[in-house]
Amino acid sequence: MLLPAASTVFFTQVFAGTPGGVSPEQAAATMVAMMAHGAVGAALGATVRLxxxxASGWLRQLRVTPVPQTSVVAVDVAVGMLLTLPPLVVVALTGRFLTGVRLAPGEWAGLVGVLWLGSAVFVALGLLLGWALEERAAGGAVGIVGTVLAALGGLWVPVELFPSGLRAVAHGLPSYWYAEAGHAAAAGRLPPAAAVAALTAFVPAFGALAAVVARRRSLPAVAG
Structure with a gap:
């Protein structure tokens, strides 16, 4: 929560020192990008704990109990979704009270709602990483994947400033479309159809891959 909130203030203040200062639109765009950044990190970090x-044998232990496996997965998804809310709210409050972003009440609600629903993509990606990676690799992978999604998805630098090749890469990443949906919501518009289609496609794709990996993964028993 603190890093994207601090980045919101930092980037806004950096541009405030340039001729003409930072416009309200730029302040809002920075806030939306940092909200997306925080939610991506929270979703990946919450679900990669799988x-x-x-490794601890807990999943194997659950499998021999009467608890349905669908319930286990549902809880993992619910935890991932819930933990994306705090960074969204904290960065939104930072934008409102520290960087001067002014939106109508409905736009604030729409912005948080759109980004919260869109975070399901990264919860699904986190489940995939959690099933696919070993315990020691998972933590580092979350940092690397989160950084790549933020840097190449235009969360740190606007995609318009990218060379054409990198712009094409950005358009293939869920983080780019996630931010695009947020920018539209902040402007009081519905998310672009392309963003909705892309995010809707990524969720089942990541979820299906996670299910395939989960079926092939052996579950070690609890030590001792």
Whole structure:
């Protein structure tokens, strides 16, 4: 929560020192990008813990109890979704009270709602990483994947400033479309159809891959 909130203030203040200062639109765009950044990190960090549960034998222990496996997965998804809310709200409050972003009440609600629903993409990606990676690799992978999604998805630098090749890469990443949906919501518009289609496609794709990996993964028993 603190890093994207601090980045919101930092980037806004950096541009405030340039001729003409930072415009309200730029301040809002920075805030939306940092909200997306915080939510991506929270979603990945919350769900990749599956690798630790698998290594400790906890998942195997659950499998021999009466608890349905669908309930186990549902709880993991619910935790991931819930933990994306705090960074969204904290960065929104930072934008409102520290960087001067002014939106109508409905636009604030729409912005947080759109980004919260869109974070399901990164919860699904986190589940995939959690099942696919070993315990020792999972933590580092979350940092690397989160950085790549933020840097190449235009969360740190606007995609318009990218060379044409990198712009094409950005358009293939869920983080780019996630931010695009947020920018539209902040402007009081519906998310672009392309963003909705892309995010809607990524969720089942990541979820299906996670299910395939989960079926092929052996579950070690609890030590001792």
């Amino acid at each position: 690798s630790f549960d698998r």
